[in-house]
Amino acid sequence: MRSSLVLVLLPLALLAACNRTSEAPAAAAPATVAAPATVEEAPSGTVAAAPVGVSDAPAPGEHTTFDAKGFAGTFGDAKSAVTFTADGAYSMTSESVAAKAPDTGTWTLEPDAHHIRLDPNAKAEEDRVYELVNNDELHAADGQVLRRTTQ
Template identity: 35%
Template sequence: MNRKLLALACLAALALSACNKPAEPAPAPADAPKAAEPAAPAPAEPAPAPAAEAAPAAFDAAAFAGTFSGTLPCADCSGIDTKLELKADGSYGLDESYQGKKDGTFKGDGTWTAEENGKRVRLDPNSKSDDDRLFEIVSKDEIRQLDQEGKAIDSQLNYSLKRAAAAH
């Protein structure tokens, strides 16, 4: 039974290949003796793709590292002064000061990773009681806080942190 199926499959493949005859004869294998026909000109090399169509370069997390700061919205205060230092080694430090709150200063640290080929940053805090935080990479100089699901926060309030000028 298996031989009949194999023979039938071979016949079907042969029949299908006969329907798709190539316009030119197939080239002889490299180890076959060459006929006395003139050699066909080599096909032209395809032109390189324009730069706009080239695959995007991989995100360089070490080059993106830096300090971002700004004032994020606060539900029960006038704002949260935020300073986020993304370090080239993949760690981060976070300082938050809740404006007008006594004992409203918090520090955090952990690791950060770029996701979606550099479209998003995930902060993974060392304190496992804290949730991960997500930021959209708007540009090399701006990140914007996202909600817990990684979606933009639907608000007119400013959730952006801007890159701080490098200290000289």
């Protein structure tokens, strides 16, 4: 008797499962869109002096109007010479290091766009910062003036 009951109920269960309603599914709720973000302008005022130490400046010519290719070249005075490349590398020779290999490292344009920072590869040495007077002249804080040399 049980087996006949199962045989009768099984097709009914299958028919009930396959029976589809003609109702359309409910429409999905519309997505909400956030209001556009607003950006506040920075307050105008005095600009803090550039900190001495590690620079947050972009690479030469990156995100600025500074022409790194136009700036690249050799600058020097009677005691030293610095060669800048457009890719941000430099090589410095001076009388004090004439017996050893030239100092090398990377250079960046400071955020104020008026100073060049030399970051030596030898981390025992401190960074040097030069004021960019124009594309042909640099001034150091100690009074040293480097001018573009012709080769």
